[in-house]
Amino acid sequence: MRAAIYPGTFDPVTNGHLDILQRAVSVFDQVIIAVASDSNKSPLFSLDERLKLLLEATEGMPNVKVSAFDGLTVAFAHHCGAVAIIRGLRAMSDFEYEFQLALMNKKLAPDIETVFLMTKSDYSFISSSAIKWAASLQGEVTDFVPPHVGHALKQKFSKKG
Numbered sequence: 316m317r318a319a320i321y322p323g324t325f326d327p328v329t330n331g332h333l334d335i336l337q338r339a340v341s342v343f344d345q346v347i348i349a350v351a352s353d354s355n356k357s358p359l360f361s362l363d364e365r366l367k368l369l370l371e372a373t374e375g376m377p378n379v380k381v382s383a384f385d386g387l388t389v390a391f392a393h394h395c396g397a398v399a400i401i402r403g404l405r406a407m408s409d410f411e412y413e414f415q416l417a418l419m420n421k422k423l424a425p426d427i428e429t430v431f432l433m434t435k436s437d438y439s440f441i442s443s444s445a446i447k448w449a450a451s452l453q454g455e456v457t458d459f460v461p462p463h464v465g466h467a468l469k470q471k472f473s474k475k476g
Contacts, residue, residue, distance in 0.1 A: 316344040317343050317344050317398055317399075318343060318344060318345040318346070318347060318395060318396055318397045318398065319339060319342075319343040319345075319347070319397050319398065319399040319401050320346070320347045320348075320349040320391060320392050320395055320397045320399075320400055320401065321335070321336060321339055321346055321348050321349060321400075321401040322351060322384070322388045322391070322400060322401075323348075323349070323350070323351065324350070324351050324356055324358055324365070325348070325350055325365050325368070325369055325443070326356065326358040326359055326360050326443050326447075327359070327360055327365065327368055327443060327446070327460060327464045327467065327468065328368055328369050328372050328443075328460070328461070329438070329443055329446060329459055329464075330438055330441065330458075330459055330460060330461070331403065331434050331438035331439075331441040331442075331459075332403070333372060333373075333461070334403075334434055334435050334438050335401065335432050335434060336348065336373070336376075336379065336401075338432055339401045339430075340376065340378050340379060342430070343378075343399065344378060345378050345379075345380065346378060346379050346380075346401065347379075347380045347382055347395050347397065348369055348373065348379065348380070348381045348382070349382060349388065349391055349392075349395075350362065350365050350366055350369065350381065350382065350384070351383075351384065351385070352383045352384065352385045353385040359471060360467070360471070362383055364467070366381055366383060368463065368464055368467060369381045371463050372461050372463070372464065382395075387423065388400060388420060389420050389423045389424035389427050390424075392424065392427050393424065393427070397427065398427065398428065399427065399428045399429065399430045400420060400427060400428070400429045400430070401430050401432060402416075402417070402429055402430070402431050403433075403434050404431050404432070404433050404434065405433075405438070405440070405442075406439065410431075416429075417429035441459050446459050446460060446468070447468070450465075450468040450469070450471075451472050453472070456468060
């Protein structure tokens with residue numbers, strides 16, 4: 316069985332993330348969504364909330380698992396028996412950053428490949444940061460995230476207001 320991990324903070328999961336995931340599942344036997352618990356970001360949603368949102372978003376996808384991890388991505392890939400790391404690309408600016416990460420990961424773990432998947436143009440402008448910004452200003456984000464994530468964003472920002 317060929318497994319891959321799809322790492323990120325997923326704060327929150329977006330339709331762009333799910334687009335990449337659906338295409339990754341068509342290439343690999345299993346995809347493990349690897350939710351970073353120790354990123355250098357300050358997430359809006361707790362790790363448990365992000366895991367719950369992803370579990371609901373991937374309900375009914377039998378070849379997908381959701382798991383938290385900390386430490387090196389390649390170490391988690393080895394732990395899972397994964398042969399690849401899935402990364403989504405939206406624009407050239409993503410590529411430069413992702414290319415550097417891929418080279419570092421290749422040096423750390425030569426047996427793990429990085430597979431880049433281009434997002435559909437419909438999602439090329441979507442980022443979790445932009446969605447959080449729009450939601451914080453009571454903007455409508457239902458076209459960019461699954462319905463349950465939109466609801467969670469509304470709840471989160473109604474508490475902050």
